[in-house]
Amino acid sequence: MKNIFFLFSLILIISCQQPERNCTDYKTGYFEFKYNDNGVEKVGHILRSENLQIETYDNKIDSSEVRWINDCEVVFKTINPKRMADKNDIHLKILSTTDSGYTFEYSYVGKSEKQKGTVTKAELIN
Template sequence: MKLLLCLLFVLFVSCYQIERQCTDYQTGTFSSEITINDSTYNSVFTRTKDIQIETYQGHVDSTTVRWINDCEVVFRTINPKNMQEQKDIHLKILTTTDSTYTFEYSYVGEKTKQKGSAKRIN
């Protein structure tokens, strides 16, 4: 009996897949929160199909938007001011709810990834 219950549990767990509605977050206005080394960083950004404009600590940054698939996007700074800003950023949406999504991102070609969350504000 225990074996049967264990098999049923494994069957149901292995079939469960997180549903993501990534297309709901390809455009709009959002606030994001990222925690790095016990420090939390907040920003507000507006994204269209082609461009994202982000405000962080009073600084406005614009990037082009290129969707790889429904849940992955690459950002490229429009007017980079230094070498760091010349690096493209790859972002992957991991989970979605009705008003938020969690994501991971890294510079293209780098293995270190950071995680964060974003909430639709408009």
């Protein structure tokens, strides 16, 4: 009986463990992300300051205002939207972090459909 209680307690403790989230490490910096474009894996880059994020991908540059809700959640507002979809703010939540990057989920503000991705730290080359 003691063994069953011990095993149950151990499982309960392990299942309650939260993933590591050192989100403040990723509020600013230079990052890299991979994305799929019609079956072709491509790489994009993010340069983020306290108030601005610049993304480069597929020979495009997008700039967004950055507004942190808390240490792990941020809202991006496209500065010069060119399409209707770009006029919608994006809510991003960091789910877990490592020394080299983070896993996140994002959605358009007000929409329930979420997508996930990962970002890694990168070297800014002049």
